[in-house]
Amino acid sequence: MKVLVIGANGNVGRHIVDKLQESQHEPVAMVRDSDQIPAFESKGVKTVLGNLENGFESAFYGVEAVIFAAGSGPDTGADKTILVDQEGAIKAVDHAKHYGVQRFIMLSSMAADRPQIGPGGMRHYLYAKHRADEYLKASGLNYTILRPGGLTDEPGSGKVELAAHLKEFGQISREDAAEALVYLLSVPRAENKSFDVLQGTQPLQEFLAH
Amino acid sequence: MKVLVIGANGNVGRHIVDKLQESQHEPVAMVRDSDQIPAFESKGVKTVLGNLENGFESAFYGVEAVIFAAGSGPDTGADKTILVDQEGAIKAVDHAKHYGVQRFIMLSSMAADRPQIGPGGMRHYLYAKHRADEYLKASGLNYTILRPGGLTDEPGSGKVELAAHLKEFGQISREDAAEALVYLLSVPRAENKSFDVLQGTQPLQEFLAH
Numbered sequence: 001m002k003v004l005v006i007g008a009n010g011n012v013g014r015h016i017v018d019k020l021q022e023s024q025h026e027p028v029a030m031v032r033d034s035d036q037i038p039a040f041e042s043k044g045v046k047t048v049l050g051n052l053e054n055g056f057e058s059a060f061y062g063v064e065a066v067i068f069a070a071g072s073g074p075d076t077g078a079d080k081t082i083l084v085d086q087e088g089a090i091k092a093v094d095h096a097k098h099y100g101v102q103r104f105i106m107l108s109s110m111a112a113d114r115p116q117i118g119p120g121g122m123r124h125y126l127y128a129k130h131r132a133d134e135y136l137k138a139s140g141l142n143y144t145i146l147r148p149g150g151l152t153d154e155p156g157s158g159k160v161e162l163a164a165h166l167k168e169f170g171q172i173s174r175e176d177a178a179e180a181l182v183y184l185l186s187v188p189r190a191e192n193k194s195f196d197v198l199q200g201t202q203p204l205q206e207f208l209a210h
Numbered sequence: 211m212k213v214l215v216i217g218a219n220g221n222v223g224r225h226i227v228d229k230l231q232e233s234q235h236e237p238v239a240m241v242r243d244s245d246q247i248p249a250f251e252s253k254g255v256k257t258v259l260g261n262l263e264n265g266f267e268s269a270f271y272g273v274e275a276v277i278f279a280a281g282s283g284p285d286t287g288a289d290k291t292i293l294v295d296q297e298g299a300i301k302a303v304d305h306a307k308h309y310g311v312q313r314f315i316m317l318s319s320m321a322a323d324r325p326q327i328g329p330g331g332m333r334h335y336l337y338a339k340h341r342a343d344e345y346l347k348a349s350g351l352n353y354t355i356l357r358p359g360g361l362t363d364e365p366g367s368g369k370v371e372l373a374a375h376l377k378e379f380g381q382i383s384r385e386d387a388a389e390a391l392v393y394l395l396s397v398p399r400a401e402n403k404s405f406d407v408l409q410g411t412q413p414l415q416e417f418l419a420h
Contacts, residue, residue, distance in 0.1 A: 078288035079334035082296075087325075087337050115297075124289035127297050131341060 001103070002026045003185065004063040006052070006092055007070025009036045012107060012151065015178030016067055017045055023182055030059050052088030060095045065103035067181055068092050081128045089132035093139045101141065103191075105181050108133050108147045110169060110196050133194070144184045145194035148177040161200030162207045170198040180204055211313075212236045213395065214273040216262070216302055217280025219246045222317060222361065225388030226277055227255055233392055240269050262298030270305045275313035277391050278302050291338045299342035303349050311351065313401075315391050318343050318357045320379060320406050343404070354394045355404035358387040371410030372417045380408040390414055 003020055007013040008029030017040065020027035029040045030050045037047045050056030052070055060066070068089055072080035089106065096104050108129050111118045115126035136143050149170045156175030180197050184190040189208040213230055217223040218239030227250065230237035239250045240260045247257045260266030262280055270276070278299055282290035299316065306314050318339050321328045325336035346353050359380045366385030390407050394400040399418040 078292060082288060082292060082334040082337050086341075124292040127292050131296075 001064040001185070002028060002062065003065045003067060004028045004030055004048075004059055004101075006030050006050070006056075006059075006066065006068045006088075007107075008040065008047075010069060010071065010073075011153070012174045012178050012181075013069045015156075015175045016069055016181055017043075019179050019182040021045065023186075025182070025185070028059070028063065030056065052084050052091065056091070057095045057098070060099040060101060063096075063099065063101055065105065065185055066092060066096050066101055067105045067107070067185070069107040069178075069181070071107075078124050081125055085125065086128035086132050090135045093132075093136050093141065096141055097139055103185060104136060104139075104141045104143045105185055106133060106136055106143065106145045107177070107181060108145050108194075110147045110149045110166075110198075112147055113165075113194065137192075137194075142191050144190045144192075146177070146181055146184060147194065147196045148172045148180075149196070149198045151177060157199065158203055159200050160197050160202065160204050160207070162195050162197045162204070164193070164195060166196040166198055172197055172199045176204070184208075211274040211395070212238060212272065213275045213277060214238045214240055214258075214269055214311075216240045216260070216266075216269075216276065216278045216298075217317075218250065218257075220279055220281065220283075221363070222384045222388050222391075223279045225366075225385045226279055226391055227253075229389050229392040231255065233396075235392070235395070238269070238273065240266065262294050262301065266301070267305045267308070270309040270311060273306075273309065273311055275315065275395055276302060276306050276311055277315045277317070277395070279317040279388075279391070281317075288334050291335055295335065296338035296342050300345045303342075303346050303351065306351055307349055313395060314346060314349075314351045314353045315395055316343060316346055316353065316355045317387070317391060318355050318404075320357045320359045320376075320408075322357055323375075323404065347402075347404075352401050354400045354402075356387070356391055356394060357404065357406045358382045358390075359406070359408045361387060367409065368413055369409065369411050370407055370414050370417070371412070372405050372407045372414070374403070374405060376406040376408055382407055382409045386414070394418075 017027045029047045040047045048059045050059040072084040112129035118126040154173040227237045239257045258269040260269040282294040322339035328336040364383040
């Protein structure tokens with residue numbers, strides 16, 4: 001599938017692009033700045049420029065699936081949480097609908113389905129993610145929402161714990177989260193569902209297989 | 211009508227409570243801190259304690275209408291814009307539905323229906339208001355959304371310009387905005403509609419009268 005990766009230059013996004021290439025998909029890396037292009041093109045990855053706060057609609061042309069993995073990150077204010085994490089995602093859903101995209105995979109966050117229980121400093125972020133997730137669910141798009149625990153830079157293990165709801169909070173490597181996003185793209189049992197995911201003991205491919 | 215005023219202690223909220231009393235409605239002032247109670251009770255206004263970030267569901271018991279006029283204000287961060295202006299309003303809509311409230315009047319902001327054209331520093335705020343307004347519109351509640359221009363502390367004039375969309379941005383006194391909110395509460399032609407409002411030249415009561 002031709003898959004638009006929104007937030008391709010981010011710490012999860014770069015893994016997503018690699019995993020898509022390994023899985024015989026055709027990633028299209030959406031990046032904000034032109035100086036981010038060469039790193040992708042040197043790997044043979046097509047890129048498209050797009051800015052979540054301004055225009056990025058044309059990036060959706062000809063795309064079969066979208067993985068939204070953008071985030072404003074911890075170094076900007078909560079105004080960017082609204083403009084990027086929430087409204088950028090909502091605009092992406094609108095554009096995907098407009099262009100008839102078949103699958104929309106959302107990188108969310110554990111506890112985004114119940115923001116009120118999140119820690120105080122995280123709560124506004126979880127609400128913003130929650131709004132975007134709810135908007136996707138109501139959109140009519142064929143979606144999967146993945147809510148990883150705390151993201152680490154550990155190398156991928158390929159072993160996870162994945163379920164509609166996991167009781168305990170925990171961590172997962174960015175590489176494993178990326179692999180899960182790419183895996184869920186093509187798993188019929190994941191369609192129109194949401195999942196928590198953490199580092200675990202079972203191979204990813206054993207989940208939702210039958 | 212028994213009208214719950216959310217944000218009653220705010221700069222618009224206090225005018226709303228006064229206008230409700232003058233209009234023979236029965237205001238219930240929802241305030242956050244108990245030291246805000248005496249100022250209302252000395253005027254014979256019933257109060258109820260409620261915090262938009264925590265619990266305030268019980269405030270809706272027995273209420274016929276709600277006017278949402280709360281805002282986190284310019285002195286807090288954009289995290290509060292999410293938690294109060296957006297999510298507080300969304301929770302209020304949920305509670306109003308749960309308690310069978312008949313009318314929900316939302317104090318929004320001019321340009322909240324098209325946040326992308328707002329000035330850069332305002333845009334995240336306009337998106338947060340937009341999300342709350344859209345949530346109310348989709349809720350099934352009988353709503354009216356009022357979008358005033360820049361709010362001033364001038365005394366009320368009773369003269370406004372009110373329409374579904376006004377072309378030019380402008381100002382309006384908080385007292386006139388409050389009077390408009392209370393007026394729209396009981397105007398059948400305002401039901402399930404949204405309006406811009408600015409200071410103007412026509413008496414408020416001439417709008418939507420027939």
